[in-house]
Amino acid sequence: MKKWFLNWGWIAVYAVVLAISVLIIAGAGHEPIEEKQAEKVTITFRHFWIKEHDRQMLNIVEDVVAQFQETHPNVKVNFEGMDQTVHREQKLKSEMVTGTPPDMFVLFGGAEIEPYVRSNRLMDLTDFLEGNGLKEQFQDLHLWTFDNHIYGLPIEGNAEPLFYNKEIFDDLGLEPPETLEDLNKVIDVLIAHGITPFALGNEERWPAAIFAHYLMDRYAGPGLINELVQGDESLSFQNPSYWKAFKQLKSWIDENAFYPPANDLSTEEAIERFTNGEAAMYLNGSWDINLFHNERAPAGFQNQVGVIPFPSLTEGGNRSIAGGYTIGIGLSSNLEESKWEAAQELLKALYSEEVQRRIVYEASRIPSMKITYDSEKTGPVFAQVVEMMEQSNQSFVPYDNVLPPEVNKTFLKVLEEMISKRAKPEEALEQIQQTSEQYWQLRRSSLLSETDGGAGW
Known part of the structure; x- marks a missing residue:
């Protein structure tokens, strides 16, 4: 018996003690030992x-x-x-x-x-x-x-302002342009002095759209695009105002107003052209400001940068800001x-x-x-x-945020083609209009399908 207790009795005692502990815990309203963990x-x-x-x-x-x-x-x-x-x-x-x-x-x-x-x-x-x-x-x-x-x-x-190098402007006796006529004169002076007017990095295709939507806004006003993106069938991208806007853009392309090769430059490469003085102006978003004072920019360059709205069509005209x-x-x-x-x-x-x-x-x-x-x-x-x-x-939403995705894709494509001198203004606008018509035809069919109980994707 003594031998049995020495071999097995301690196990029996441990079991009794454990059972009593569980009863005490349960009686106190607690869960036994198991701990609840948060779901991964x-x-x-x-x-x-x-x-x-x-x-x-x-x-x-x-x-x-x-x-x-x-x-x-x-x-x-x-x-x-x-x-x-x-x-x-x-x-x-x-x-x-x-x-x-x-x-x-x-x-x-x-x-x-x-x-x-x-x-x-x-x-x-x-x-x-x-x-x-x-x-x-x-x-x-x-x-x-x-x-x-x-x-x-x-x-x-x-916001998408026009950034300009104040030192270059001062050296050449230039004033910040308020109208497109002023801007064209600035471009002529800069080119005559061997300075590229604009640093444009269009590698991702959307930066060129900033030039286009500002010109379209200035020549046509803010209302037309809002009606076009709602599918108004009585209106067209092939209109005289947008043709003038694209013609102005083409004239800058023909004058080599953009640092070449614009379609192959990244944003960072374009900004380097601006910060090192090879280009006098930079049109893009406020998200790029930190690159004006990073390790690649000359010390103190941010103090040379001026900020203005994109010029109006006429003196005292609309200078609304995209953003x-x-x-x-x-x-x-x-x-x-x-x-x-x-x-x-x-x-x-x-x-x-x-x-x-x-x-x-x-x-x-x-x-x-x-x-x-x-x-x-x-x-x-x-x-x-x-x-x-x-x-x-006054402000307006950038066009690549209001155009239907399919139309915007064509919008960016034709601008890339214009910059590489493979498309004329009328051809570019025709492609945008065709894509818009196709989009709205499919969209209306989709809406009809949804009305009839279809999925509508």
């Missing part, structure tokens, strides 16, 4: 902040994602970058057709997301905004709003509940006053939310951009 969640998040001028934006968002994962150890964020054109024109479009987009992704508001909204591929964020008191904190959500529902959130704002709150973040409508809950927390981390101030101070970007910041800390070029916007009472 993985979110895919794709961006296109891979270019040098986006480096600061990438750093800011990477910091937010890293901090978010520290405070949410059960959530992993697969944060991946992709070329903007590949993402917008190829990858995301095909993913939307198959219903397999990333959980979160950077995209442009306006016409680009309309088909995604119509096909129910984007998450409706209206309740999220209202539930967290965020809706009224944004500057402008109209490019992300369809039928009073919000399908994405702008992360930054932008808006176009770049933002959208979510897939297919998110499971656990992913949706995690994504909401990440959105709240991204859209905070602290992050928006970092976007201003570190990335020199216009905040998309209503925040206060010290303008003296933003640098001289950013301050000029903000001052220009405050003084302007």
Whole structure:
């Protein structure tokens, strides 16, 4: 017996003690030993902040994602970058057709997301905004709003001014141009002195559209494009005003007003031509400001940069500024509940006053939310951009954000052909009009199909 107890008795005693412990715990209303753990969640998040001028934006968002994962150890964020054109024109479009987009992704508001909204591929964020008191904190959500529902959130704002080298202008006795006639005279003087008027990096094709949409706006006014993008069959891209706009663009191309080879230069390469004095002017977005004072730019160059609106057609005429709150973040409508809950927390981390101030101070970007910041800390070029916007009472959304995607693709293609001297103004406008007619024919058939119970994608 003694031998049995020594061999097995301790096991019996341990079992009795364990049973009593379990009874005590259960009697106290506690679960026995098992510990509940938070569900593991993985979110895919794709961006296109891979270019040098986006480096600061990438750093800011990477910091937010890293901090978010520290405070949410059960959530992993697969944060991946992709070329903007590949993402917008190829990858995301095909993913939307198959219903397999990333959980979160950077995209442009306006016409680009309309088909995604119509096909129910984007998450409706209206309740999220209202539930967290965020809706009224944004500057402008109209490019992300369809039928009073919000399908994405702008992360930054932008403007597209004409930047010019004040030192070159002063040396040649030139005044900043206020009209297109003034601008043409400036171009003539610059060419005569062996200085390229414009630095244009059209490698990604959309930068040339900035010249085109400003000229189209100046010759035709703001109303025509708004009616064309709504499919008004009584109007056409082949109109006298747009022909004059494209003819003016062609005259600059023929004069070699753009640093060659414009279609092969990247944004960064074009800006180098501007910062080193080879080109006197640069027309692009405020998102490029940080490249005026990076390690490649001459010391103090940002103090030589002047900022003005694109010139008007006539003296005292319209000098509206292209820009808006176009770049933002959208979510897939297919998110499971656990992913949706995690994504909401990440959105709240991204859209905070602290992050928006970092976007201003570190990335020199216009905040998309209503925040206060010290303008003296933003640098001289950013301050000029903000001052220009405050003084302007007119603006319009860049055409590549309002044209239907198929029409915009042709728009960018014909501009590339014009710059390489392979298309005339009338041929370019004819191609745009043909694509527009085809788009609206298909769109109306799709709407009819939806009415009859079809899918409508």
